[in-house]
Each structure stands twice: as C-alpha cells, then as structure tokens.
Amino acid sequence: MWWGIGGGLMIIWIVLMITCGVVTLRKGHWVLFIIGIFLPLLWIIGAVIPPKAAPGLA
Numbered sequence: 001m002w003w004g005i006g007g008g009l010m011i012i013w014i015v016l017m018i019t020c021g022v023v024t025l026r027k028g029h030w031v032l033f034i035i036g037i038f039l040p041l042l043w044i045i046g047a048v049i050p051p052k053a054a055p056g057l058a
Contacts, residue, residue: 017040020047024043
C-alpha cells in the first residue's frame with residue numbers, strides 16, 4: 001500500500017515540476033529555468049512571479 005501512495009505522490013510531484021518549468025520558460029525567465037534544473041524551488045518562484053517585460057515596450 002505504501003508503494004502505491006509513494007508512487008502516486010511522486011507522479012504528482014513530477015507533473016507539477018514539469019508544469020512549473022514550462023510556465024517559467026513561457027514567462028521569459030530562462031535563467032531561473034536553467035538553475036531550476038538543480039534547484040526546482042526556482043521553477044515554482046519563476047511560475048509565480050510576473051512575466052518579464054518585452055524590451056522596448058516600456
């Protein structure tokens with residue numbers, strides 16, 4: 001039973017990390033994405049903060 005719970009939580013964790021990584025990339029936070037490969041907490045931060053402003057539109 002514990003294998004099923006652990007496996008299910010691991011699958012949820014992987015899906016959430018992939019989702020946060022993709023959102024981080026789409027918002028233009030490339031550096032956070034690259035460093036986030038080693039520290040996944042940065043993917044969560046990059047997914048939550050506002051998108052990077054486009055150059056020349058300010």
